[in-house]
Amino acid sequence: MxxxxxxxxxxxxxxxxxxxxxxxxxxxxxxxxxxxxxxxxxxxxxxxxxxxxxxxxxxxxxxxxxxxxxxxxxxxxxxxxxxxxxxxxxxLYDCAPVGYFTIDAETVVHELNLMGAKLLGLEQADLLGRPLDSVLDERSGQGLHTLIARVGKGQQTASCALAFAVRGGQPRAIQALASRDPAGERFLLVLTDPPQGLA
Structure with missing residues (x-):
């Protein structure tokens, strides 16, 4: 039994x-x-x-x-x-032909790829933990904050033109595209060279 x-x-x-x-x-x-x-x-x-x-x-x-x-x-x-x-x-992330960044609402850089650092003429270590607006001119810094605020308020993606200072040269134009990071409270930012004729 x-x-x-x-x-x-x-x-x-x-x-x-x-x-x-x-x-x-x-x-x-x-x-x-x-x-x-x-x-x-x-x-x-x-x-x-x-x-x-x-x-x-x-x-x-x-x-x-x-x-x-x-x-x-x-x-x-x-x-x-x-x-x-x-x-x-x-x-794929590091070798992408565009700059990838993960930033917070204060534009502090938490992650970036190699091209992101190269676009800004800096090393990755120099940008990590640093506000991205600190390498932009004043107007572009405000533009970046506005871009992040738009996405933070629910806009799926938003874009704008930015300019950052190049040592010993003219400010360089870049195109920024932002979206919300689905993994948390941060933002995903893509930086690219502007389309030809818009620089």
Whole structure:
């Protein structure tokens, strides 16, 4: 007659006896070594009255071990695929022909790609944590804040022309396109060279 947990009484008794042996006076079953568990199984297998059930339990454990190995292989494969996809997306982000920025409402730069730094003639490290409006002329700084405010109030995307100071030269014109960052309270900003004839 099956027990309440779905095991026949004989198999349940076998498991209870194995558990009792593994625990012992000073042994916690959760910390028992594999060799101790196998030792108990071999002892049970050597007794004619429990050999058949012990072998069935051993087979069940072997199947479970193989299932775990297969799951491990699948997880390793999934991890490799995810790492490859992440590397691909990182390469696309950094090598894009436009400047990508993630900024907050105060225009502080939290993320940017290589082209973003190149467009502004600075290093990525020089821009991270710095307000983007600090490299723009005053009028463009105000324009950037207005752009972000429009998107912050619900406009899906907004664009404007900006100009930033070039050391020892004339201000350089760039086109800005902004949208809300779906991952949080920040904003996504794309900077590009203006279309030909509009610079």
């Amino acid at each position: 099956p027990s309440q947990i779905g095991l026949p009484d004989k198999q349940l008794d076998l498991r209870l006896r194995a558990t009792a042996r593994l625990k012992g006076p000073d042994l916690d079953i959760t910390r028992a070594s594999a060799s101790e568990a196998l030792g108990v199984l071999f002892q049970l297998a050597s007794s004619p009255s429990t050999a058949q059930d012990a072998l069935a339990l051993l087979h069940e454990l072997q199947v479970h071990q193989i299932e775990l190995e297969l799951q491990d292989e699948e997880l390793r494969g999934s991890r490799a695929e995810l790492e490859q996809a992440l590397n691909r997306q990182t390469a």
